[in-house]
Amino acid sequence: MSQKPVVEVKNLKVHFPIHGGIISKKVGTVKAVDGVSFSIGRREIVGLVGESGCGKTTVGRAMINILHHVAPDVEISGEILYHFGDETIDFGKLTSHEVRKYRSRVQMIFQDPYASLNPRMTVKQIVEEPLKLHTKKTESERRNTVINLLEKVGLQAVHADRFPHEFSGGQRQRVGIARALATNPDLIICDEPVSALDVSIQAQVINLMMDIQKEFDVSFLFIAHDLSVVEHISDQIAVMYLGNLMEFGPAKQVYHHPKHPYSTALLSAVPIPDPDKKNRKRIVLEGDVPTPINKPSGCSFRTRCPVVEESCSESTPVLEEIDLKHWVSCPIVTEKQ
Amino acid sequence: MMEKNQNNDYVSVSINRRRWLKFKGLKRGYYSFIALIILYGLSFLLPVLINSKALIVRYEGSYYFPAFLELIPGVASYYPGEKFGQDIPGEANYRRLKQKWEDGSDNWLIMPVYPYNPYEDITTEGNKMYEAPSRKHWLGTDNTGRDVFARLFYAFNISISFALILTLINYLLGITIGGAMGYFGGKVDLFAQRVIEIWSSLPMLFVIIIMSSIIRPSFFLLILIYTMVNWIFLTYYMRAEFYREKAKDYVSAAISMGQRNRTIIFKHILPNSLVPVITYFPFSVVGGISMLVGLDYLGFGLPPPTPSWGQMLDVGLQNVSKWWMVFSPVTAQFLTLLAIVFIGEGVREAFDPKVYSRLR
Ligand SMILES: Nc1ncnc2c1ncn2[C@@H]1O[C@H](COP(=O)(O)OP(=O)(O)O)[C@@H](O)[C@H]1O
Ligand SMILES: [Mg+2]
Numbered sequence: 001m002s003q004k005p006v007v008e009v010k011n012l013k014v015h016f017p018i019h020g021g022i023i024s025k026k027v028g029t030v031k032a033v034d035g036v037s038f039s040i041g042r043r044e045i046v047g048l049v050g051e052s053g054c055g056k057t058t059v060g061r062a063m064i065n066i067l068h069h070v071a072p073d074v075e076i077s078g079e080i081l082y083h084f085g086d087e088t089i090d091f092g093k094l095t096s097h098e099v100r101k102y103r104s105r106v107q108m109i110f111q112d113p114y115a116s117l118n119p120r121m122t123v124k125q126i127v128e129e130p131l132k133l134h135t136k137k138t139e140s141e142r143r144n145t146v147i148n149l150l151e152k153v154g155l156q157a158v159h160a161d162r163f164p165h166e167f168s169g170g171q172r173q174r175v176g177i178a179r180a181l182a183t184n185p186d187l188i189i190c191d192e193p194v195s196a197l198d199v200s201i202q203a204q205v206i207n208l209m210m211d212i213q214k215e216f217d218v219s220f221l222f223i224a225h226d227l228s229v230v231e232h233i234s235d236q237i238a239v240m241y242l243g244n245l246m247e248f249g250p251a252k253q254v255y256h257h258p259k260h261p262y263s264t265a266l267l268s269a270v271p272i273p274d275p276d277k278k279n280r281k282r283i284v285l286e287g288d289v290p291t292p293i294n295k296p297s298g299c300s301f302r303t304r305c306p307v308v309e310e311s312c313s314e315s316t317p318v319l320e321e322i323d324l325k326h327w328v329s330c331p332i333v334t335e336k337q
Numbered sequence: 338m339m340e341k342n343q344n345n346d347y348v349s350v351s352i353n354r355r356r357w358l359k360f361k362g363l364k365r366g367y368y369s370f371i372a373l374i375i376l377y378g379l380s381f382l383l384p385v386l387i388n389s390k391a392l393i394v395r396y397e398g399s400y401y402f403p404a405f406l407e408l409i410p411g412v413a414s415y416y417p418g419e420k421f422g423q424d425i426p427g428e429a430n431y432r433r434l435k436q437k438w439e440d441g442s443d444n445w446l447i448m449p450v451y452p453y454n455p456y457e458d459i460t461t462e463g464n465k466m467y468e469a470p471s472r473k474h475w476l477g478t479d480n481t482g483r484d485v486f487a488r489l490f491y492a493f494n495i496s497i498s499f500a501l502i503l504t505l506i507n508y509l510l511g512i513t514i515g516g517a518m519g520y521f522g523g524k525v526d527l528f529a530q531r532v533i534e535i536w537s538s539l540p541m542l543f544v545i546i547i548m549s550s551i552i553r554p555s556f557f558l559l560i561l562i563y564t565m566v567n568w569i570f571l572t573y574y575m576r577a578e579f580y581r582e583k584a585k586d587y588v589s590a591a592i593s594m595g596q597r598n599r600t601i602i603f604k605h606i607l608p609n610s611l612v613p614v615i616t617y618f619p620f621s622v623v624g625g626i627s628m629l630v631g632l633d634y635l636g637f638g639l640p641p642p643t644p645s646w647g648q649m650l651d652v653g654l655q656n657v658s659k660w661w662m663v664f665s666p667v668t669a670q671f672l673t674l675l676a677i678v679f680i681g682e683g684v685r686e687a688f689d690p691k692v693y694s695r696l697r
Contacts, residue, residue, distance in 0.1 A: 024527060064593045070584050072523035103595035116586035120352060120608050130594040162349040
C-alpha cells in the first residue's frame with residue numbers, strides 16, 4: 001500500500017458568478033470556497049466542520065466534480081489530486097468521458113435521505129445501478145451482492161424490493177450508504193449524513209459508518225456542523241469559515257486544544273454532557289456571518305473575531321504549521337506560540 | 338403500501354401502480370375512461386357498423402364484402418350498380434338491393450346495424466332534407482339530407498383522433514425542448530427562452546385564420562398549424578421540472594457513480610418530472626377537441642364534407658327550428674368533453690400526493 005494520501009486538495013477555489021439583467025451579465029461572485037488545502041490519508045477519517053453556508057458542501061461536491069451540472073458557469077481553480085493505486089488523477093483535467101471511468105472510486109452520501117434516492121426505483125435497483133455500470137456481474141450475482149451490502153448496512157434481504165417511500169430517514173440513509181459502498185470506493189464523502197435524522201438514530205448511523213470504514217478499508221471526508229460528532233469519529237478535523245480553512249489538525253488536538261479563535265468559539269457552543277467539567281467559558285460570536293459575495297478584506301473572520309487587531313484587515317492569513325501536523329491560519333496565534 | 342401477489346406474499350407497490358389503483362377507485366373517472374376507450378376503439382370499426390354499404394353481398398354465386406373493404410385503407414370498396422343488376426348510374430344502392438331481393442331470390446345481402454353513411458345526401462335516391470328523427474333516421478337529417486346520427490359518430494372518431502395526435506405531438510416537442518432547456522441550462526436555455534418569447538408573442542389565432550383562408554387545410558395541416566402554437570406551453574412545465582429534478586441529490590448520485598447523460602435523463606429525471614404534464618393531458622385533449630369545433634364552426638377547419646361537430650353546429654344554428662340539428666352535436670360534444678374532464682379529475686387526484694384534497 002502506498003503511503004500517498006488518497007486525495008490532496010490544493011488551493012481549491014469555487015466561485016459562483018451571479019448574473020443579472022436580460023442578457024445575464026455577470027454582476028458579482030459568490031466566493032463559496034476561496035483557497036482551501038488539505039489532504040486525506042488512506043483509511044483516514046477527516047472531519048470538516050463549520051457553520052452552515054461556509055462552503056462545506058461545495059468542497060465535497062467539487063471533489064466529486066458535479067458542480068458544473070447544477071451551475072454550468074461555476075469557476076473552479078486549484079487542484080484536487082486523487083491517488084488511485086499508482087495513478088494520479090485530477091477530475092478537472094479529464095474529459096467528461098474519462099472522468100466517468102474514475103467516478104466509482106469516490107462516492108458521496110448525501111445530506112437529505114429523502115432526495116438522494118430515486119423514488120421510482122426499488123432499493124435493489126438503486127444499489128444495483130453502480131454494479132451494472134462498473135462490474136460485469138450477472139443478474140443473480142448482482143442480486144446477491146445487493147443483499148450482502150444491505151445486510152452490511154443493517155437492512156435485510158426483504159427490503160430489496162421495496163421503494164424508498166416505505167423507509168424511515170435512517171433506513172434510507174443506510175440504503176445511501178449501501179449504494180456508495182457498491183462501487184468499492186477509495187473515498188466516501190459524507191455530507192452531513194445524520195443532520196436530517198432523529199438524534200436517537202444519529203448515533204446508530206455514525207457507528208455503522210465507523211464499522212464500515214474499518215471493514216471496507218476506505219477513507220472518509222465527514223462533513224458536519226456538530227463538532228462533538230466529528231470529534232468522536234474523525235482522525236483529523238478541518239475547521240472552515242466563509243470559504244477558508246481556519247484550522248486543520250489531529251482531532252483530539254483541535255477538539256481539546258483549539259488554537260484558532262473561531263474554533264474556540266465553535267467549540268464553546270458544544271454542549272458538555274458532564275456537568276462537573278463545566279468550566280469552559282462560553283464565547284458568543286457577535287454579529288452575523290458576512291456573505292460570501294462581499295467577503296471582508298484580509299482575514300474573513302476579523303469582523304467577528306474576539307482577538308482582532310489592526311493588521312488583520314491587511315493580508316489574508318495562510319495555514320501555518322504550529323504543532324506537528326496542526327495548522328492554523330491566524331498570524332496572531334502563530335506569533336504567540 | 339403493500340399488495341398480494343400470486344403466491345399470496347405481500348409485495349411493495351410502485352408509485353405508478355399505486356396511482357393506477359387510486360384512479361381505479363375513483364369510479365366516475367374510471368368508468369368514463371373505460372367508456373371512452375371502448376367507444377373510441379369501436380369508432381375505428383364504424384364502416385362496418387354505420388354504413389350504407391352492405392357487409393356481405395351474395396350475388397349469383399359470388400360473395401362480395403364492400404363494407405369490410407372500407408376498413409382497409411387504400412383498397413377500393415366501390416361496386417357499380419350494374420354489377421348487381423341494378424339499373425342506376427354510379428355506386429350500387431345496397432338498401433334498394435335488399436328490398437328487391439327480399440321476396441324469394443337466390444341473391445341476398447346483410448346491411449350494417451345502421452345502414453346510412455355520413456356523406457350520402459339528397460343526391461342519393463330516397464334521402465330527404467330536414468327529416469325529423471324517426472326509426473329510419475334516428476337523429477334526423479340535415480340541410481343536405483345527410484344522416485345526423487351517422488355524421489355524429491364519424492365526427493367523434495375524427496375529433497378524438499385529432500386531439501390525441503395534436504396532444505401527442507405537442508407533448509413530444511414540449512417535453513424534448515423543455516427538458517433539454519432544463520437539463521443543459523446555461524446558454525442553451527437562455528437562447529431557447531428568447532426564441533420562445535418571440536415565437537409566443539405572435540398572434541397565433543390570426544395566423545391560423547389567415548393561413549386557413551389561403552390554403553384549404555387538411556387534417557394533418559391543421560395539426561401542424563396548431564402544434565406550432567401549443568408546444569410552447571409545455572416547455573414551461575418541463576423546463577421547470579427538469580431544473581428542479583436535476584438539482585436533487587439522486588441525480589447527483591447517479592452522476593457521481595459515472596452514469597451516462599442519456600440514462601440520467603431518461604431513467605432518472607424524466608419519469609420524475611412527468612406528473613404535471615400527465616395530469617394536464619386530458620385537459621389538453623379537451624382543448625384540442627374544442628379548438629377543432631371552434632375552427633370548424635367558423636369555417637376555417639376541416640374541408641367539407643368531413644363530418645365534424647363544429648360544422649354540424651354551424652348549420653344547426655342556421656336552422657334552429659330543426660331541434661335535432663342543434664341538440665345532437667351539442668350533446669355529443671358535451672358528453673365527450675364531460676367524460677374527458679372526469680378522467681382528468683381522476684388522474685389529477687390519483688397523482689396528488691395529498692390524501693384528502695378533493696373538494697367534497
Ligand atoms: N449553485 C450555486 N450557485 C450560487 N451560489 C451557491 C451555489 N451553491 C452554493 N452556493 C453558495 O455557496 C455558499 C456555500 O454553500 P454550501 O457549500 O452549501 O455551504 P454549507 O454546506 O457549508 O452549508 C453559500 O453562500 C451558498 O449560497
Ligand atoms: Mg451543506
